[in-house]
Amino acid sequence: MHYFERLKVKDALMSTVGQEDVIILGWVRTKRVSKNIAFIEVNDGSTLSNLQLVMEPDNFPVLDEINTGTSIKVVGDLVSSQGGKQAWEVVVKKLEVVGDCPTDYPLQKKRHSMEFLREIAHLRPRTNTYGVLNRFRSKLAYAVHQFYQERGFYYIHTPIITASDCEGAGEMFRITTFDLDKVPMIDGHVDFSQDFFGQETSLTVSGQLEAELLATAIGDVYTFSPTFRAENSNTSRHVAEFWMIEPEMAFCDLEENMKVIEAFLKYLCQYALDNCQEEMEFFNKWVDQSHTRIQTMENIVKSEFGIVSYTEAIKILEKADRKFDFSVEWGIDLQSEHERYLTEDHFKRPMMVIDYPKDIKAFYMRMNEDGKTVRAVDVLVPQVGEIVGGSQREERLDVLIERMKELNMTTEEIEWYLDIRRWGSVPHSGFGMGFERMLMYMSGISNIRDVIPFPRTPGNAKF
RNA sequence: UCCCCGAUAGCUCAGUCGGUAGAGCAACUGACUGUUAAUCAGUGGGUCGCAGGUUCAAGUCCUGCUCGGGGAGCCA
Numbered sequence: 001m002h003y004f005e006r007l008k009v010k011d012a013l014m015s016t017v018g019q020e021d022v023i024i025l026g027w028v029r030t031k032r033v034s035k036n037i038a039f040i041e042v043n044d045g046s047t048l049s050n051l052q053l054v055m056e057p058d059n060f061p062v063l064d065e066i067n068t069g070t071s072i073k074v075v076g077d078l079v080s081s082q083g084g085k086q087a088w089e090v091v092v093k094k095l096e097v098v099g100d101c102p103t104d105y106p107l108q109k110k111r112h113s114m115e116f117l118r119e120i121a122h123l124r125p126r127t128n129t130y131g132v133l134n135r136f137r138s139k140l141a142y143a144v145h146q147f148y149q150e151r152g153f154y155y156i157h158t159p160i161i162t163a164s165d166c167e168g169a170g171e172m173f174r175i176t177t178f179d180l181d182k183v184p185m186i187d188g189h190v191d192f193s194q195d196f197f198g199q200e201t202s203l204t205v206s207g208q209l210e211a212e213l214l215a216t217a218i219g220d221v222y223t224f225s226p227t228f229r230a231e232n233s234n235t236s237r238h239v240a241e242f243w244m245i246e247p248e249m250a251f252c253d254l255e256e257n258m259k260v261i262e263a264f265l266k267y268l269c270q271y272a273l274d275n276c277q278e279e280m281e282f283f284n285k286w287v288d289q290s291h292t293r294i295q296t297m298e299n300i301v302k303s304e305f306g307i308v309s310y311t312e313a314i315k316i317l318e319k320a321d322r323k324f325d326f327s328v329e330w331g332i333d334l335q336s337e338h339e340r341y342l343t344e345d346h347f348k349r350p351m352m353v354i355d356y357p358k359d360i361k362a363f364y365m366r367m368n369e370d371g372k373t374v375r376a377v378d379v380l381v382p383q384v385g386e387i388v389g390g391s392q393r394e395e396r397l398d399v400l401i402e403r404m405k406e407l408n409m410t411t412e413e414i415e416w417y418l419d420i421r422r423w424g425s426v427p428h429s430g431f432g433m434g435f436e437r438m439l440m441y442m443s444g445i446s447n448i449r450d451v452i453p454f455p456r457t458p459g460n461a462k463f
Numbered sequence: 464u465c466c467c468c469g470a471u472a473g474c475u476c477a478g479u480c481g482g483u484a485g486a487g488c489a490a491c492u493g494a495c496u497g498u499u500a501a502u503c504a505g506u507g508g509g510u511c512g513c514a515g516g517u518u519c520a521a522g523u524c525c526u527g528c529u530c531g532g533g534g535a536g537c538c539a
Contacts, residue, residue: 032498039498052499067490085499104473108489109500112474115531170538206539231537232464244539325535336535389539434539447532448539458464459530 001025002073010046012078013088024051024074024090025098027126028066030109033057040092042072048132048278052081055092062095068109069101069126114450121454122463129286133451136272136279137439143271144224144245144435147264153220153247158207160226163199164414171230172202173240203228207246208430209364209417212393215248215428216420222247224435232458236447237384237437241456248430254366254375254392257429258352261379261388262305264433265350269297272442279443288444297442299349306347309355310334310373316346333360336385343380350387351380363403364417365391366427377431384441390431397421 006023026044033039038057041050053074057063066072075094081087106120107127117124124130145155161175177196178184184191192200207223214221227244247260272280273294284293308316317328317338326335334342334353343351355373358365365374379388394400400421404411411418439451449455454463 030500032496032501034496034498034501035494037497039501041499050499054497082497083499084497103490106473108474110474110488111500116474119531227539229538233537234464235535235537236533238538242539386539432539437539 007078008046009042009044009049009051012051012090013047013049013086015078015088018080019078021075021093022078022090024053024072024076026051026072028068028070028072028101030068031063031066033063038063040066040072042074043131045126045131047135048128048282049086052083052086052089053092053095054089055095060092060095062097065097065100066095067101067103067105069105069107071098071101072096073098114447118449118455125453128282130453132279132282133439133443133445134453136276136443137451139276139279140268140272140439140442141224141435143268143275146271147267148220148222148247151220153222154214154218156211156214156221156223158204158210158214158223158225158246160204161197161201162204163197163201164209164417170205171232172205173228173230174200174202176201205229206244206432208248208432209414211246211248211430212417212428213420215250215430216424216426219251220247220249234458236449237440239436239448239452239455239457242448242452243435245433245435246430248428250426250428252392252429253427254354254377254429257390257392257431258307258354258377261352261377261390261431261433265305265379265388265438266301268438269300269442273297273301283443283445293442293444303349305379306349306351308342308347308351308353310353310357311355313338313342313353317341320346331357331359339380339385340382343385344382348382350382353378353380358403361391363407363409364393364400366394367399367403375429381441383444383446384437387437387441388431388433390429392427392429395421395425395427397425 002023002025006025007019009024009026012022012024024042024044026042029041029043029050031038031040036056038055038060040053042053043050053076073096074090074092076090076092078088078090081089083089107123112127117127117130125134148155184194192198205227207225211221211223223246224243226241228241230240231238249257249260280294280297284291287293311330313334314328314330317324320341322341324335324337326332326337328338342353343349354375354377355368356376357372358367358374361374361376365376367374375392377390378386381387394403397418400418401411436448436451440446440448443451445451449457
């Protein structure tokens with residue numbers, strides 16, 4: 001097949017000199033045939049742009065079999081193009097069909113709606129938009145690793161299967177090997193002691209608790225792994241399976257944690273500006289309706305994030321010159337409309353809200369001196385909302401146990417989590433960033449189902 | 464799960480007061496051209512989401528269901 005010998009379209013287009021007898025392997029995007037000359041544009045996924053092929057139709061009767069979508073193998077000479085829109089093109093010497101493509105191919109030579117493409121998610125990677133997105137996603141995943149590796153963090157693997165039901169981050173998907181038609185029962189309840197693990201187990205909703213164990217051993221760690229939430233959420237920013245990045249740092253307080261968050265977000269934006277120009281220009285031109293995506297990324301890199309305490313945020317909202325559907329008072333959970341007002345209207349930039357009331361945050365967050373608020377931080381960005389949630393963890397064993405009692409939580413199944421507070425406990429902090437939400441923000445793509453190749457949502461696990 | 468909106472050709476949509484179906488793009492055929500989302504001319508293409516109901520007559524009105532979109536809650 002000449003896999004190793006072929007020239008990728010990306011490399012052909014970046015060539016500095018002409019080359020004889022190059023091999024191109026790819027899919028036809030469009031064909032233009034006239035009596036004396038014919039053009040094919042071929043794309044192999046290596047880059048957004050197509051490579052133009054030129055030939056005399058009389059010498060290539062196989063042209064009749066070539067449609068949009070056909071996969072082809074080409075041998076020809078790479079020469080500078082006589083046409084205006086591209087520097088290089090290939091004068092074809094040999095052309096063969098690898099796989100034909102009947103004309104009922106769903107991807108037409110025209111723009112399609114994101115909604116339609118979502119229904120054919122197995123084919124949409126072949127479109128310009130999803131080619132750009134999937135290459136961007138790969139590059140950003142690499143940038144995530146690069147950021148942490150450069151700073152001496154260790155990449156850790158936390159379990160996908162978990163037995164802790166107290167992670168508290170949402171509904172969980174149960175896993176079992178039971179024959180669901182005859183589940184063993186005891187005293188009217190499912191007898192999980194007969195199940196594979198001898199207890200009830202689920203897919204993880206967060207690697208944080210385990211990450212804390214590793215952080216209190218090897219210092220600075222991060223996870224980057226799939227996460228599962230069984231919430232019946234039907235919104236443009238929720239999926240049941242998504243990828244989350246969760247750093248955890250020993251000997252680190254909330255203020256230091258926030259510096260890592262800000263540096264991380266800025267790093268990803270700077271990385272995209274430096275290394276993903278083609279993708280960012282595409283998003284700016286075709287995806288972001290206000291055409292300000294590049295400018296937004298540049299602003300993030302330049303400007304300081306806003307920091308406001310929950311209590312101050314409430315005051316700002318109370319003074320706001322506009323009505324909210326949900327009334328504002330200290331102690332409420334901030335609603336979407338409140339978060340949007342803060343980040344989009346009041347501060348007009350990414351915002352960190354800190355020190356939330358303990359009652360609306362998780363049990364493991366460190367109690368402040370006031371006894372009412374905890375060392376939590378949510379990062380809000382325009383258009384997407386919450387993109388990062390983090391906190392300083394409660395490292396004082398007695399305080400943590402007291403808090404769990406308040407919440408009627410049993411400590412039995414989570415003794416292992418308490419143990420790191422028993423022996424050599426240290427202040428530590430961390431956060432979780434939704435990878436897809438970050439991709440949404442950076443690309444301007446407004447539905448999370450369009451930044452992951454195969455989205456899982458209530459009622460839909462196709463492909 | 465709740466609220467709102469929608470479902471008509473392959474895609475995006477129009478369809479008036481209820482009277483038996485339209486456009487653009489795509490596809491196909493032909494012509495022409497170093498073209499480039501080519502251009503020009505022509506052709507084919509419909510169980511109007513599904514199931515009921517009202518009516519002489521339903522794409523159009525009513526009910527239920529399914530699916531999709533926007534918003535809310537939950538959160539990353």
